[in-house]
Amino acid sequence: MNQLLVRTDKCVGCKSCELACSVAHSRSKNLFGAFSGGERPVRRVTVETNGERSINMPIQCRHCREPKCVSACMSGAMYLDPETGLVLNRTEKCVGCWMCVMVCPYGTIVPSEEHKVAVKCDQCLSEGHHPACVQSCPTRALSFVPISDFDKTVKKAFLSKFISGEEV
Amino acid sequence: MNYEKLTIDPAAGQMLGKARKDQVETVWDRFEAQQPQCGFGLLGLCCRHCNQGPCRIDPFGEGPKYGICGADADLIVARNLLRQVAAGAAAHVDHAYEAIEALKKAAEEKAPYTVKDPAKLKKVAAKLGLVTEGKNDLDLAKEVVDIAFGDFGNHTGAPMKWLTATAPAERVETWEKLGVLPRNPDREIREAMHQTTMGMDADPVNLILSTVKQGLVDAYAGLHLATDLQDILFGTPAPVATEANLGVLKEDYVNIIVHGHEPMLSEKIVEWSKKLEDEARVQGAKGIQLAGICCTGNETLMRQGIPIATNFLAQELAIITGAVDAMVVDVQCIMPSLARVAACYHTKIFTTMPIVKMPGAEHVDFSLPEADRKAEEIVRKGIENFRRRDQSRVDIPDVKTKMLGGFSVEAIVGALAKLDPENPLKPLVDNIINGNILGAVGTVGCNNAKVVHDSFHVTMVKELLKHNVLVVTTGCSAQALAKAGLMVPEATEKYAGDTLKAVLRAVGQGAGLNAPLPPVLHMGSCVDNSRIGDLLSALAAYLNVPIKALPVAASAPEHQHEKALSIGTWAVSLGLLTHLGVVPQVLGGRKVAEILTGETAENLLGGRFYVETDPVKAAHGLVNHIKAKRRALGI
Numbered sequence: 001m002n003q004l005l006v007r008t009d010k011c012v013g014c015k016s017c018e019l020a021c022s023v024a025h026s027r028s029k030n031l032f033g034a035f036s037g038g039e040r041p042v043r044r045v046t047v048e049t050n051g052e053r054s055i056n057m058p059i060q061c062r063h064c065r066e067p068k069c070v071s072a073c074m075s076g077a078m079y080l081d082p083e084t085g086l087v088l089n090r091t092e093k094c095v096g097c098w099m100c101v102m103v104c105p106y107g108t109i110v111p112s113e114e115h116k117v118a119v120k121c122d123q124c125l126s127e128g129h130h131p132a133c134v135q136s137c138p139t140r141a142l143s144f145v146p147i148s149d150f151d152k153t154v155k156k157a158f159l160s161k162f163i164s165g166e167e168v
Numbered sequence: 169m170n171y172e173k174l175t176i177d178p179a180a181g182q183m184l185g186k187a188r189k190d191q192v193e194t195v196w197d198r199f200e201a202q203q204p205q206c207g208f209g210l211l212g213l214c215c216r217h218c219n220q221g222p223c224r225i226d227p228f229g230e231g232p233k234y235g236i237c238g239a240d241a242d243l244i245v246a247r248n249l250l251r252q253v254a255a256g257a258a259a260h261v262d263h264a265y266e267a268i269e270a271l272k273k274a275a276e277e278k279a280p281y282t283v284k285d286p287a288k289l290k291k292v293a294a295k296l297g298l299v300t301e302g303k304n305d306l307d308l309a310k311e312v313v314d315i316a317f318g319d320f321g322n323h324t325g326a327p328m329k330w331l332t333a334t335a336p337a338e339r340v341e342t343w344e345k346l347g348v349l350p351r352n353p354d355r356e357i358r359e360a361m362h363q364t365t366m367g368m369d370a371d372p373v374n375l376i377l378s379t380v381k382q383g384l385v386d387a388y389a390g391l392h393l394a395t396d397l398q399d400i401l402f403g404t405p406a407p408v409a410t411e412a413n414l415g416v417l418k419e420d421y422v423n424i425i426v427h428g429h430e431p432m433l434s435e436k437i438v439e440w441s442k443k444l445e446d447e448a449r450v451q452g453a454k455g456i457q458l459a460g461i462c463c464t465g466n467e468t469l470m471r472q473g474i475p476i477a478t479n480f481l482a483q484e485l486a487i488i489t490g491a492v493d494a495m496v497v498d499v500q501c502i503m504p505s506l507a508r509v510a511a512c513y514h515t516k517i518f519t520t521m522p523i524v525k526m527p528g529a530e531h532v533d534f535s536l537p538e539a540d541r542k543a544e545e546i547v548r549k550g551i552e553n554f555r556r557r558d559q560s561r562v563d564i565p566d567v568k569t570k571m572l573g574g575f576s577v578e579a580i581v582g583a584l585a586k587l588d589p590e591n592p593l594k595p596l597v598d599n600i601i602n603g604n605i606l607g608a609v610g611t612v613g614c615n616n617a618k619v620v621h622d623s624f625h626v627t628m629v630k631e632l633l634k635h636n637v638l639v640v641t642t643g644c645s646a647q648a649l650a651k652a653g654l655m656v657p658e659a660t661e662k663y664a665g666d667t668l669k670a671v672l673r674a675v676g677q678g679a680g681l682n683a684p685l686p687p688v689l690h691m692g693s694c695v696d697n698s699r700i701g702d703l704l705s706a707l708a709a710y711l712n713v714p715i716k717a718l719p720v721a722a723s724a725p726e727h728q729h730e731k732a733l734s735i736g737t738w739a740v741s742l743g744l745l746t747h748l749g750v751v752p753q754v755l756g757g758r759k760v761a762e763i764l765t766g767e768t769a770e771n772l773l774g775g776r777f778y779v780e781t782d783p784v785k786a787a788h789g790l791v792n793h794i795k796a797k798r799r800a801l802g803i
Contacts, residue, residue, distance in 0.1 A: 015224065015231075019207035022228045031207050032751055035227045043230060136204050 005150045010141035011056040018043045020136030042112050044121040045133050061108045061121040063087050069100035091117045175621035179414040179567035183485035192512045194484045199617035211756030212245040218366035245757025246375035247364040253382040254360035256734030260390025261353045267397040268316045275309035279536040288399045295333045322352040331388035336705045338714045348381040353389035383737030392698040405470035408574040412650040415568030416475035417491045421457040422448045422554045428498030431467035433534050436543035438472050448551045462501045463693035469573050470692045479647035481615035484509045490561040494550030514556040571655035573690040577702045583679040593710045601803050604667040606636040607719030607794035610700045611645040616728040616750050622648035624725035624749045624783045631787035633687050636665035643694040657683035716743025716774025719797040721790045725749035743774030745793045
């Protein structure tokens, strides 16, 4: 199963992923169209930085195995989809109580002011499961890969640094 | 190779296959690598004018609405646009300045140039209000030079003389009322830089007015000035038959390409290529084949009949033929990748201007007084390089089209005068009034990697011709249309609507062509958009209406350069509906976009921008505009 993973050292904070997310979740699916049409699509990812401005990181739903948002959801809208492993929101059931927003440890559930429902990352399931944020990232800081591939590349990077005696 | 998604030009397509085989990166590969492009930039919502930034505005309203300084989306977009248009104007003004210097040195006999077209000199001098009688050419040229330089040294509030002398009075009055008449080109460009720096103008509307002013700077201290002086120096173009596309290169010839925008050096390259043909033969070549790319190519085409190799987007592909021994570049639209591409072959790139150098290219320091020596040096080096060519790597596409060029206003009026010597414009105007010619569209400008190479120019123009709209063209648009075979008499038979066809047949017969006039008239380089302006002025004057009332429009179907924006701004300022086939980076400022494309521009100037990214829809939009103008005129 692919995961949305971030190499924070590569994130330059351009916010391209934020725009791409908004466009992917707009009606027209097109930057010019969404903007000209006056749409207000909600982005599911935001690029955050620490107090020292030394680390940038696009943050979106981590799709937890034991999602607090699902436990807290009183209407049964939020659920863990067993097939895809994604935490998804049935917006037709969502009553906009924002319990999920309160309990999410990552702060990645966004209240849609327009529709009064909770909005969150669905890994662009409706767009063929090709996350727009990953496709838009100019530095490839975001990737959508099996977790084993990601830690393999980290191990390799560590090894080459270790061999060359660089600080790791 | 399946190239239809990249270009409609079969020669370019074939060379893209060779590029892949030879593993040479081209503009299309780099475009792919840049995808997706930054949405903030696409909307014009990014500002880097001060070091508190970069700032960007969230177009969807969730994130920041203001930059750190407090600028909102409209202000950021308007500032960016003014800087872009000022940069475009600067390019043309710098070009024109070089032409003044050339005429000055010619008049002082300090450079190997002369007044080649005394009639044009007298015409220009008369427009400037100079007494022409009893003066020899060089003295008169000096007086013209003084007026041209005078605009650059104008420290009063009076408008530029070149503008008031060459623009229609109705327009000058309109621009004066709006307070946008430029005084001194250098001052206006400086002022635009000042106006857009941190903590200056915070009014998008005021910034747009300054943008209009930059359009006028471009038109009258750039385009018009350059065309006028270049015609004086090198001759006013007359109809000429030549060819276009990479097939003009020859396997057994020394192939030299001139590329860029100015005729000062390239005219000399033409001369020396003829003089040194024997040396080429000594090297085993059959002779020297010259060809042009971009507007240097248009300049040498219009006046010397030198064929066109290709246009902007395919400049690298010319080198990929493996047959180019020298590519001489001057200024503007020269891809920085050329030296990298040339390094894969034997081709030598010669840069010639102090402000255009390129690692990997050979720099020959061109100067006006030494023009002959420098041109001779470059041609000779091209000939020497012929020996280094690896013929096994040469593949010249067998693709070229015949074409007619050289349609200056003088040439068009000349052709029409054969039908009616008293009133040369009458046959044209009569046919516009009776509807045989529905109207006219000028297609200008660039190629853009965002568009399938040449496709917008060609598809839109074919659609316009079908609706009996006459097309005049310049720049890379002209080259696209030439390559597509639209500049030959047969194109009239094939593409023009019935009534347009009948008119073009009659004009062609009357002008002694023995065939129809082509439906698309090549009027020159990008600075020669001034010729289109002059033609419109003449038509408007003949009909006694302002230009904004004419059933005409302008279009930059595949524009990429800042120069296209400044020319487009002028076109709107002239009162023309000006179509853009690629969305400009202004959409993020709703108010700004609305002013430029809506009623505000139309009410103030008579023209407005019109953005449509589908070529057929764009053609229909232009046709509808033309029909509306006809209705308003009661014709």
